[in-house]
Amino acid sequence: NQSEEKLTEYLDELEFLAYTAGASVDKRFTQRLTKPDSKTFIGSGKAQEIRDYVKENEIGTVIFDDELSPSQLKNLEKEIEVKILDRTNLILDIFAQRAQTSYARTQVELAQYEYLLPRLTRMWTHLERQQGGIGMRGPGETEIETDRRIIRDRISLLKDKLKTIDRQMATQRNNRGKMVRVALVGYTNVGKSTLMNALSKSDVFAEDKLFATLDTTVRKVVIGNLPFLLTDTVGFIRKLPTQLVESFKSTLDEVREADLLIHVVDISHESFEDHINSVNQTLMEIEAHQKPMIMVFNKIDAFAYEKKSDDDLSPETRKNISLEEWMKTWMSKSKYPTVFISALKKENFPELKKMIYDEVLKIHISRFPYND
Ligand code: GDP
Structure with missing residues (x-):
């Protein structure tokens, strides 16, 4: 059942977030409700079940994948008798650490x-x-x-x-002058920092945890004879707390003011299509969705194709689709220049660089219409 699969993926991600925050996950609980209980989010039977488990196994914290209302949080803490975190709180905690x-x-x-x-x-x-x-x-x-x-x-x-820092940063951005600005965007952990390092030969922190990058890094990159500025931005994530979208305004300004976006996708991740939608949603919210964009499908080296049997042709599951089939689908579907690479192994880099070069050149030319 497809929504069952989604649920697992959401909880996988939550577990990864918990791991990033420094916790290890002992057990998962799920419940199907037509809508969340207004008082306790989950039903009272489920709350009881969790409480018993928490007591028996001396669990320190229970984490919910959604944002709980203040009263739900309070009621749950009373009912389960343990520290409760919601998704927002967890993400805030990771951001605070990083x-x-x-x-x-x-x-x-x-x-x-x-x-x-x-x-x-x-x-x-x-x-x-x-x-x-x-x-x-x-x-x-x-x-x-x-x-x-x-x-x-x-x-x-x-x-x-x-506000003061925003003004300073705006001035800094203005002082960068006429150079074309390219921003790496993408879901968290897709390989933006790795790509940044590979393209600029710099040493940006890359780690297999969520949100390794919180602050933007700007590097000057030259491809062919064309110099441009490359920015690595904070990773987007499903259900990013609204407080954070708002407060990371200046980070997102880098995206808003970029001339070209490089949308990096982790094609080895089961939910990569959801990730693309999440990122596009955020781009829409900050009104950056109409910018020129290059789609970069990363981690082709890690793509696992598990065809269950020769006559298993069910196209619903991503596991039954080979990389070649994905490529064909996306090449024909995408209205943007599209490339498939491995940032780690530097596979297909000439193709990627040519694509960036062409797009940056177009922007250059459009800026200087009288130069020939
Ligand atoms: P960011 O959060 O988007 O900046 O992602 P990072 O650059 O920090 O990379 C996240 C993880 O993915 C790190 O462990 C990287 O080593 C790994 N990674 C990045 N690119 C590739 C790739 O092409 N192939 C594989 N297998 N792993 C990669």
Whole structure:
């Protein structure tokens, strides 16, 4: 069943995120509901089952693949009696661990406070109800009020700080002058940094974890006689917390202001078509979807083709489609120049470079219509 497969993939990704954050996953629980329970997200029977398991096996944390509402989080913590994380919180945590520059750290801190603020509020309404409206002027309220005020002050301070850095970065981008700007975009972990290194012979951090790159790196690259600027951007991911989309505005500005996008896809990943859609969705949100683009299907060396038997022709499963068939499908389907490479083994690099050269040259020419 196809949605069963999707579910497994989503949980694979969540497990990978958890691993990136430094956790190891012990067990998975799933439940089919027509819609999430408004109070506890999952049904009470399932919550019970998880609680028993957590107790028995001394599990420290339970992670949910969706963003939980403040009250769902609170109720679940009461019911399961263990620390609960949702997808947003997990991603924020990874970003916090990986932020290198003061800019990235400021962005993550802002996103974390914005995530926290409504959760503090709800905690208080919950308390209010418990106290039945009597004696509400106790220290509890003052404390939470103070916390909230401190957080709000901190949020506006961080926003000011970001505005200042944004302005500096905009100036920096302007100072880069007339050089054509190319941005690598793609789902997280598809090989953007590896490709950046291979093209610019630089040493950008590449690691088999999600979001190895949080800050943008810009390198000057020359292909043939054509120089251009190549930017590596933060990886996109399904259900990226809205707080982060907003706060990584300046990182995304690199994409928004690029002349050419190189959309890198990990063709060895089972869900690569979902990843393409996710990335296109984000590009649409930041209004960068009409830019010239090159589709780069990476990791052809890792592509596994598992035809179950000779007469097994069911085209539904990706495992039954060979790389050649994928290539044909995508070449004919894609309205963009398309190339299949291995960034790791530098396979098909001449083809890739020619493609980039041609596109960059087109942009050059369009800028200087009177030069011949
Ligand atoms: P990014 O998050 O998109 O920047 O991805 P990275 O460049 O950090 O790469 C993520 C992982 O994929 C690393 O372990 C890389 O070594 C690996 N990788 C990158 N390109 C290839 C490739 O062409 N083939 C294979 N097999 N692995 C690759």
